[in-house]
Amino acid sequence: xxILITGSRKGIGRFLAETFLERGYQVFGCSRGDTDLExxxxxxxxxxxxxxxxxxxxxxxxxxSHGGIDMLINNAGIASMxxxxxxxxxxxxxxxxxxFMGTVLFCREAAKLMMRKKTHGKIINFSTVASxxxxxxxxxxxxxxxxVQKFTQIAAKEFAxxxxxxxxxGPTPIKTDLIKAVPKDKIDLLxxxxxxxRLGLKEDVLNVIDxxxxxxxxxxxxxxxxxxxxxx
Amino acid sequence: MKYKxxxxxxxxxxxxGLDSSSDEQRKTAINNADENTRLFxxxxxxxxxxxxxxxxxxEDKLDxxxxxxxxxxxxxxxxKTRSPFRNIKSLANYIVASVQEVxx
Numbered sequence: 001x002x003i004l005i006t007g008s009r010k011g012i013g014r015f016l017a018e019t020f021l022e023r024g025y026q027v028f029g030c031s032r033g034d035t036d037l038e039x040x041x042x043x044x045x046x047x048x049x050x051x052x053x054x055x056x057x058x059x060x061x062x063x064x065s066h067g068g069i070d071m072l073i074n075n076a077g078i079a080s081m082x083x084x085x086x087x088x089x090x091x092x093x094x095x096x097x098x099x100f101m102g103t104v105l106f107c108r109e110a111a112k113l114m115m116r117k118k119t120h121g122k123i124i125n126f127s128t129v130a131s132x133x134x135x136x137x138x139x140x141x142x143x144x145x146x147x148v149q150k151f152t153q154i155a156a157k158e159f160a161x162x163x164x165x166x167x168x169x170g171p172t173p174i175k176t177d178l179i180k181a182v183p184k185d186k187i188d189l190l191x192x193x194x195x196x197x198r199l200g201l202k203e204d205v206l207n208v209i210d211x212x213x214x215x216x217x218x219x220x221x222x223x224x225x226x227x228x229x230x231x232x
Numbered sequence: 233m234k235y236k237x238x239x240x241x242x243x244x245x246x247x248x249g250l251d252s253s254s255d256e257q258r259k260t261a262i263n264n265a266d267e268n269t270r271l272f273x274x275x276x277x278x279x280x281x282x283x284x285x286x287x288x289x290x291e292d293k294l295d296x297x298x299x300x301x302x303x304x305x306x307x308x309x310x311x312k313t314r315s316p317f318r319n320i321k322s323l324a325n326y327i328v329a330s331v332q333e334v335x336x
Contacts, residue, residue: 052303053301056301056302056303057301060295060301108305112288112291115285115288116288116289116292161281
């Protein structure tokens with residue numbers, strides 16, 4: 001199996017890359033910087049997910065070297081917590097470009113490759129519980145992820161004729177760099193909004209991903225599964 | 233890239249897209265295609281799904297045969313009147329212009 005994971009240098013992306021390598025997958029990863037992850041079946045690309053040409057080149061390179069990809073996990077993302085009134089325009093652009101446009105570009109190019117190679121591919125995008133919970137201070141981040149969810153639903157319809165499924169996971173806060181700047185009282189407030197009031201684990205994310213990637217999930221597409229008992 | 237090369241590329245891609253499930257009428261139309269052959273809209277050979285498949289096949293061929301990595305996506309792809317995919321001539325011209333833009 002050939003799997004591409006964006007944002008694989010650290011955090012959940014790194015954990016997923018290492019997990020799939022342990023399972024014997026051919027793993028492709030990317031991030032803006034270099035990685036210290038070395039493995040015979042791991043190939044890392046330095047890529048800004050918002051750069052259309054770079055994304056096209058990355059996917060085409062995989063197509064040429066390995067004949068295609070079976071799975072794509074759009075994990076790369078950034079967060080920002082701020083009041084709307086004090087959020088700079090540049091931050092809005094950066095969040096929307098990385099979280100939404102990056103996801104769209106990788107979906108588009110990966111789906112083309114899957115379509116050409118007649119791979120019944122599986123794509124998983126990343127949202128967040130901050131979106132259904134409408135958290136104050138997360139307007140831009142949550143909106144960028146809400147856009148990812150809507151995109152997932154429509155991509156599921158447009159890619160279904162090619163046998164490609166597209167689903168989405170909405171994790172709770174997980175102890176990674178993404179939330180290190182968020183004050184503890186804000187995290188506690190968020191956890192109290194969940195049915196199960198604890199931080200998520202990387203293994204919780206992996207569990208949902210395994211479900212979406214399973215061959216038994218061929219009839220499941222356009223769905224978002226939230227962790228922690230959160231719902232729209 | 234010259235216009236004639238782009239025209240041949242499009243016709244080749246259309247022919248390669250034929251398979252055993254293609255009906256005889258379609259096979260004949262593609263095998264006899266020239267620059268005036270209507271592709272999309274108004275009795276064209278392609279529906280919207282056919283357009284996106286052809287787009288992807290052409291990007292693949294441009295990379296393989298001309299070493300040009302390009303996205304042929306356009307805001308007017310699905311326009312019945314302005315789509316570059318409306319006939320082989322308009323598509324070949326669009327490819328030539330897109331390749332020129334990338335190489336500029």
